[in-house]
Amino acid sequence: MVIPWSFSSKADIAGMKERRDYSGLIRALSHRDLEVQWKASGALAELGPGGMEHLLAALHNRNRDTRLGVIEALGQIRDLRAVDPLLSLLADQNNEIRWEAALALGEIGDLRAVDPLRHALQDMDRYVRYGAAVALEKLAWVPETKEEYAFSLAGRQDWKSLAMLGASAVPALTLASRDPERTVRIQAIRTLGQIGDREALPAIYDALGDPDDQVRWEAVIAAPKCGIAPKSIPRGLSRRPRIRKSPLTAGFLNFVLPGIGYLWLGKWWGILIFQIDIYTTLWIYQMRGDIAALDVLLPFYVILAIHAWYIARRMPEF
Amino acid sequence: MRFQLRSLFRGPPDINALERNGDVDSLLRLLTDPNPTVQRKAAEALGRMGEPAANKLIGRTHHANRTFRIGAVEALADIRESRAGKRLTDLLLTDESTEVRWVAAIALGETGGGGAVPALCTALKDPDKYVRYGAALALEHLGWTPASAEDRGYFLAAAQRWDEIPSAPDVPAAPFIHHVHDSDPEVRAHAVEILGKLGTPDAKVACDLVLRDASGDVRWKGILAFPDCGIPLMHLPRVLSKRKRERKSPYIASFLNFFFLGLGYNYLGFWWGLLLFQANVTAIVTLAPVFGAVTLYLISYLISTVAVAHTWYYVRGLPDL
Numbered sequence: 203m204v205i206p207w208s209f210s211s212k213a214d215i216a217g218m219k220e221r222r223d224y225s226g227l228i229r230a231l232s233h234r235d236l237e238v239q240w241k242a243s244g245a246l247a248e249l250g251p252g253g254m255e256h257l258l259a260a261l262h263n264r265n266r267d268t269r270l271g272v273i274e275a276l277g278q279i280r281d282l283r284a285v286d287p288l289l290s291l292l293a294d295q296n297n298e299i300r301w302e303a304a305l306a307l308g309e310i311g312d313l314r315a316v317d318p319l320r321h322a323l324q325d326m327d328r329y330v331r332y333g334a335a336v337a338l339e340k341l342a343w344v345p346e347t348k349e350e351y352a353f354s355l356a357g358r359q360d361w362k363s364l365a366m367l368g369a370s371a372v373p374a375l376t377l378a379s380r381d382p383e384r385t386v387r388i389q390a391i392r393t394l395g396q397i398g399d400r401e402a403l404p405a406i407y408d409a410l411g412d413p414d415d416q417v418r419w420e421a422v423i424a425a426p427k428c429g430i431a432p433k434s435i436p437r438g439l440s441r442r443p444r445i446r447k448s449p450l451t452a453g454f455l456n457f458v459l460p461g462i463g464y465l466w467l468g469k470w471w472g473i474l475i476f477q478i479d480i481y482t483t484l485w486i487y488q489m490r491g492d493i494a495a496l497d498v499l500l501p502f503y504v505i506l507a508i509h510a511w512y513i514a515r516r517m518p519e520f
Numbered sequence: 521m522r523f524q525l526r527s528l529f530r531g532p533p534d535i536n537a538l539e540r541n542g543d544v545d546s547l548l549r550l551l552t553d554p555n556p557t558v559q560r561k562a563a564e565a566l567g568r569m570g571e572p573a574a575n576k577l578i579g580r581t582h583h584a585n586r587t588f589r590i591g592a593v594e595a596l597a598d599i600r601e602s603r604a605g606k607r608l609t610d611l612l613l614t615d616e617s618t619e620v621r622w623v624a625a626i627a628l629g630e631t632g633g634g635g636a637v638p639a640l641c642t643a644l645k646d647p648d649k650y651v652r653y654g655a656a657l658a659l660e661h662l663g664w665t666p667a668s669a670e671d672r673g674y675f676l677a678a679a680q681r682w683d684e685i686p687s688a689p690d691v692p693a694a695p696f697i698h699h700v701h702d703s704d705p706e707v708r709a710h711a712v713e714i715l716g717k718l719g720t721p722d723a724k725v726a727c728d729l730v731l732r733d734a735s736g737d738v739r740w741k742g743i744l745a746f747p748d749c750g751i752p753l754m755h756l757p758r759v760l761s762k763r764k765r766e767r768k769s770p771y772i773a774s775f776l777n778f779f780f781l782g783l784g785y786n787y788l789g790f791w792w793g794l795l796l797f798q799a800n801v802t803a804i805v806t807l808a809p810v811f812g813a814v815t816l817y818l819i820s821y822l823i824s825t826v827a828v829a830h831t832w833y834y835v836r837g838l839p840d841l
Contacts, residue, residue, distance in 0.1 A: 271758065329743065458798070
């Protein structure tokens with residue numbers, strides 16, 4: 203029996219390259235072995251512009267690994283026909299695709315990519331921003347303003363240079379202060395504090411309500427340096443999401459689903475109470491009828507609700 | 521709670537009296553006392569008693585209780601009992617408890633002995649950073665000097681002297697490739713940073729692991745480091761794409777919401793998902809005798825379909841980190 207190569211441990215990349223088997227090489231880009239993927243991508247690049255049609259068609263493949271491999275190969279081939287399709291990928295939903303497309307555009311070196319890459323410096327994903335900054339450097343792009351230069355530095359996460367740049371870095375740092383990654387937000391807020399410009403106030407004020415404790419702390423330290431009066435800081439901090447669970451929700455859950463309020467508060471035995479309540483309700487229902495079951499159990503539900511509310515109130519409000 | 525109750529009814533043990541009377545057995549028992557201060561004082565008293573205590577301690581270093589073993593090692597370190605060397609190296613290399621291995625490393629630094637240095641060198645590769653740190657300090661205390669550049673790399677990493685590593689001559693990558701497997705993300709991040717500074721192609725073997733790391737900081741350090749190790753930056757998005765995503769799966773959330781209306785929302789972190797689930801079940805059970813089960817199931821699945829569409833678009837709208 204012949205086992206298809208995609209299920210075997212290795213694919214014959216050298217053989218496929220020799221035969222100019224573009225379809226096989228493109229299939230190998232989604233091989234489970236990363237080394238095979240890299241080799242397949244390298245082989246497609248080495249085959250040069252002859253396979254451009256195959257590669258451009260494969261850019262629409264549904265498999266992410268295939269698309270990443272194709273973009274990588276296109277970046278190495280440096281054929282200008284790839285520029286427009288790659289530019290459209292800067293808006294792809296997947297952040298690795300956008301990142302790889304930015305890097306490939308930098309490798310190809312066509313100046314049509316400059317403007318879209320400048321926009322990509324403000325992407326919500328830090329890897330895409332980094333890729334755009336690296337690509338623009340390859341394209342020998344010279345920022346027109348200090349603000350643009352700051353976005354490029356923020357893309358590289360060069361916090362020291364951003365601090366030295368001063369007030370011009372505030373918009374770039376404001377964007378970084380909203381990054382999904384906490385370490386980026388921490389550095390951005392810390393740098394805004396070092397700059398100490400009043401333009402940073404909205405970002406600092408937002409960071410006071412950040413879900414991450416370290417980001418909030420950096421904001422507390424940075425706030426007075428940016429001109430936020432110390433007495434206004436607690437108000438900003440009060441907007442943070444609370445870790446403590448709502449006593450009202452805990453009480454409500456325990457009333458309608460006895461035990462689940464406890465479970466929601468992190469007490470494992472809540473599920474036990476829930477199950478006991480179900481068995482008890484069924485037993486009383488069989489013995490005395492459903493309305494009678496409610497008569498007996500309702501006072502317990504009220505007690506459980508009050509208890510869940512009480513223990514939630516006693517939990518520390520971080 | 522246990523030691524508070526004992527304090528109420530019996531009062532704290534008189535460790536000085538036990539030491540004066542040479543009551544080694546009672547002091548040994550106090551090594552497992554629930555009060556850490558009593559444990560410490562008992563270990564110190566045993567350490568001062570010297571030979572009589574050492575004879576009993578050496579035979580009981582493999583006691584089942586972890587706090588007993590820690591106390592016994594502390595006491596042996598104070599006694600500086602040379603016969604304890606073999607037991608301590610055994611504990612350092614084989615004990616399941618991190619703290620026991622750590623205190624054994626410190627004790628070997630105090631007692632020395634023939635087998636101490638090789639065991640401590642092995643402990644520089646321990647999976648736990650506290651044990652490695654203890655071993656590095658112990659080796660320094662014993663005046664050990666690394667025999668090779670690799671040993672020096674392991675030593676500096678264990679001592680957490682990351683700044684000294686790149687300036688050391690002929691530093692091999694092996695110690696830092698070893699440390700990208702560490703359980704502490706701070707250690708992993710430092711190890712990756714050092715690999716980048718060393719710029720060695722040997723680091724390629726760690727690329728896959730580092731870019732799949734659960735810590736965003738480690739991944740970012742990897743992105744900055746690996747191009748310096750000869751891995752093209754364009755190779756890296758593919759590896760990064762293999763990492764475990766923080767975003768919940770839209771498929772699982774939708775599946776749950778279709779077959780168990782509400783549990784998909786619960787899976788996404790909404791407390792009211794469970795309530796929705798219960799309300800749906802209760803409605804079907806109580807209204808089935810009036811409207812018929814088939815009608816109610818049809819209505820329920822119709823609502824589930826709407827919930828599935830909502831769940832799908834909600835999850836897809838979340839950042840895919």
